[in-house]
Amino acid sequence: MSKNAIIAGLVVFVIAALFPFWFNIGGTNAAPEIELSAKAKAAKKCVLDKYDMRANHMTILDDWRDSVVRDSDRMYKSTNGKEFEMSLSTGENSCLGCHTDKEKFCDRCHNYASVAPYCWECHTDPKEVTQ
Amino acid sequence: MNQKYMLPLAGVFLLFLLAYAGVEGAGLQWFFGIVIPYLAVIAFIWGFVNRVMGWASSAVPFRIPTTCGQQKSLPWIKQNCIDNPDKASGVFIRMLLEIFLFRSLFRNTKAAFNRDENNRLTYSWEIFLWVGALAFHYGFLVVLIRHLRFFMEPVPASLAFLEYVDGIVQIGLPGIFLSGLVLLAAALFLLARRIFDVKVSYISLAADYFPLFLIIGIAATGIAMRYFTKVDITGVKEFTMGLVTFHPVIPPGVGGLFYAHVLMVSVLFAYFPVSKLMHAGGIFLSPTRNMANNTRAKRHVNPWNYAVDVHTYEQYEDHFRDKMIEAGLPVDKEE
Numbered sequence: 001m002s003k004n005a006i007i008a009g010l011v012v013f014v015i016a017a018l019f020p021f022w023f024n025i026g027g028t029n030a031a032p033e034i035e036l037s038a039k040a041k042a043a044k045k046c047v048l049d050k051y052d053m054r055a056n057h058m059t060i061l062d063d064w065r066d067s068v069v070r071d072s073d074r075m076y077k078s079t080n081g082k083e084f085e086m087s088l089s090t091g092e093n094s095c096l097g098c099h100t101d102k103e104k105f106c107d108r109c110h111n112y113a114s115v116a117p118y119c120w121e122c123h124t125d126p127k128e129v130t131q
Numbered sequence: 132m133n134q135k136y137m138l139p140l141a142g143v144f145l146l147f148l149l150a151y152a153g154v155e156g157a158g159l160q161w162f163f164g165i166v167i168p169y170l171a172v173i174a175f176i177w178g179f180v181n182r183v184m185g186w187a188s189s190a191v192p193f194r195i196p197t198t199c200g201q202q203k204s205l206p207w208i209k210q211n212c213i214d215n216p217d218k219a220s221g222v223f224i225r226m227l228l229e230i231f232l233f234r235s236l237f238r239n240t241k242a243a244f245n246r247d248e249n250n251r252l253t254y255s256w257e258i259f260l261w262v263g264a265l266a267f268h269y270g271f272l273v274v275l276i277r278h279l280r281f282f283m284e285p286v287p288a289s290l291a292f293l294e295y296v297d298g299i300v301q302i303g304l305p306g307i308f309l310s311g312l313v314l315l316a317a318a319l320f321l322l323a324r325r326i327f328d329v330k331v332s333y334i335s336l337a338a339d340y341f342p343l344f345l346i347i348g349i350a351a352t353g354i355a356m357r358y359f360t361k362v363d364i365t366g367v368k369e370f371t372m373g374l375v376t377f378h379p380v381i382p383p384g385v386g387g388l389f390y391a392h393v394l395m396v397s398v399l400f401a402y403f404p405v406s407k408l409m410h411a412g413g414i415f416l417s418p419t420r421n422m423a424n425n426t427r428a429k430r431h432v433n434p435w436n437y438a439v440d441v442h443t444y445e446q447y448e449d450h451f452r453d454k455m456i457e458a459g460l461p462v463d464k465e466e
Contacts, residue, residue, distance in 0.1 A: 006187040009415060010180055017176055020282035020375040027284060029373035029380055031365050051384030055361035062304035113364045114286035114294060118301070 032108040037100040046098075047078045061088060061095075061119070089123045096126055136326065139341035143348045143395070150394035151387035160381040163390040168374055171397035178404025183412050192433045194426045197419040199238075203428075217425045229420055233268075236261045263320045270314035271346070273297060274353075277310065281371040305357060315350040318343055342408055345399050352392040362389055 015022075040046075046053055047060065060076075064086040067073045076084045087094035099105040102125045110117060153159040200211025212221045213228070228234045241257040244250050277294060280286045298306040322343045325335045356362045366382030367389065373380040403409065415421065448455070448462055455462050 003187050006183065006416070010183055013412070014176060014180065017179075020279070020371075023283060024372065024375045027372065027376050029369055029376050029378045031369040031372075051363055054363040054365065054384070058304040059361065109365045111286075112284065113368055114280040114291055115305070115364070116291065116295065117304075118306075 032112050034108060035101065035104040037098065037105070039100065040098045040105075043098060045080060045082060047076065047082075047084055048080070058117070064088075088119060089126055100127065102127065133326075133332070135335060135337050136340040136344075139337050139344050142341065143344040146345075146395055146398055147348060147352070147391045150391040153387075154390040155387040160390065161379075163394050164370065164381055165374070165379045167394060167397045171401040174401040175403055178401075179409070179412060182404050182409055183416070186413070186416050190434050191418055192435050194422055194424070194431050195418055196422040196424045197235075198424055202424060216423050217428065218423060222421060222423050226415070226421055229417075230414055233261060233264055235420075236264055259320075260324065263317050263324070266313050267317035267321060270310045270317055273310035274308075274314055274350075277308065281368050282375055284368075284372060303358065307358075311350060311354055311357070315347065315354060318347045318350060322347065338407060342399070342402070342406060345395055345402070349392060349395045349399065352388055352395065356388055356392065360386075360388055362386070 048056065064076065067076075068086050074086045076086045078084060085091065085093040087097075089096045091097050096102060106117075109115075150163045153163055196216075198215045200214030201208060202215045203210045203217040210217070212218075213225050216222045216225055225234075237258070239257045239260050240254045242252060242254050244252055273293070277290070277297065280290055280294070283290070294308070297308045297310050300307050300309060322340070325331050325339060325343070363382065363384050366385045369380055370382050370385065399408075403411075445463075448464065452462055452464070456465075
């Protein structure tokens with residue numbers, strides 16, 4: 001191979017390998033801010049602690065789904081001693097009952113991390129229904 | 132126990148423990164999360180370019196394409212344009228198939244003695260190395276591309292589509308990505324082949340095992356973080372975006388496992404240019420594949436050749452004309 005072809009290939013390689021750097025010139029490292037609703041702020045406590053919740057909420061929802069659908073057991077006793085009703089979107093005591101704004105609470109991070117949960121193939125955002 | 136794989140295995144465990152303990156125990160997030168990744172990127176790019184430039188400056192004295200089909204010959208003999216190319220277009224297709232489908236590996240054979248009274252040596256087609264290699268490389272490629280979601284904001288629809296296809300099985304939450312499992316399974320298969328196939332084991336060195344263990348470690352920590360121990364993914368993206376925008380941040384609540392993953396990936400990148408992994412760049416420069424077999428149609432002069440003083444027949448005749456005429460030998464010029 002001619003030396004020019006090799007150097008051209010190397011240039012392509014370096015540009016491709018440094019893609020994350022030049023693509024983000026002028027970008028920011030700031031993650032989107034989650035907005036807690038007034039109700040969630042007042043409640044102070046969620047099912048789990050903050051970082052636990054950030055990392056594990058999908059597993060909890062998955063467990064809840066199995067528990068509700070298969071065993072019709074809707075009570076969840078959290079590690080912090082509180083009891084919650086297992087429900088994503090129905091009623092005041094559900095996830096969305098407290099975190100009322102799905103747009104500002106769920107979607108911001110999901111979009112940021114490119115996560116497309118299939119919750120909403122069956123569930124609806126109560127807010128969307130009333131609109 | 133074979134030290135050729137025990138040493139690299141211990142090395143990878145050590146790397147894991149180093150990062151895990153360094154972060155969980157000593158709080159060295161800045162070192163394993165910021166210093167090491169930047170150094171790894173520099174080592175990777177610089178080392179890769181350096182290595183290829185070294186290859187580029189070495190001479191290619193001979194035309195040595197491997198020919199696996201009929202050479203261009205008389206017009207009524209059908210040429211195999213790809214396996215014995217005489218033009219650049221044929222070479223291009225041959226390289227394309229080699230790079231994307233590992234065609235020469237597809238022809239892999241194994242030699243073994245028949246287990247009967249004849250005890251004859253037979254060669255048989257051995258396809259599983261090719262299957263494993265293909266699964267491994269494409270699994271790794273998809274995993275690598277999927278990780279771009281941590282380096283792009285907003286994430287483009289094409290990446291979301293790739294994730295959708297990769298996660299089509301929808302088992303559990305978060306849903307399973309097939310590519311990660313394929314990568315881990317294929318790497319384990321390639322490792323098992325090196326350990327249990329005695330002939331391959333005999334020719335395997337620590338440098339063959341180390342990248343395998345490293346990649347298995349990377350895949351295992353990645354899978355563990357996604358499916359089992361879980362990690363705050365928004366924090367992770369904050370961290371990666373911080374690295375690529377040169378405003379590094381250390382997210383709270385992200386534990387040692389993540390930094391172990393990052394350290395192993397960094398070591399893989401830094402190790403890449405000084406190891407067998409450079410076949411990624413080297414495949415483009417393989418002289419047995421990237422040359423056209425046109426030695427009969429074109430003259431290729433070895434660049435090593437020094438200028439030879441040639442004594443032509445004319446000079447010879449000028450020198451001996453008198454004696455040749457005297458002896459009655461025919462000459463071109465009488466004078």
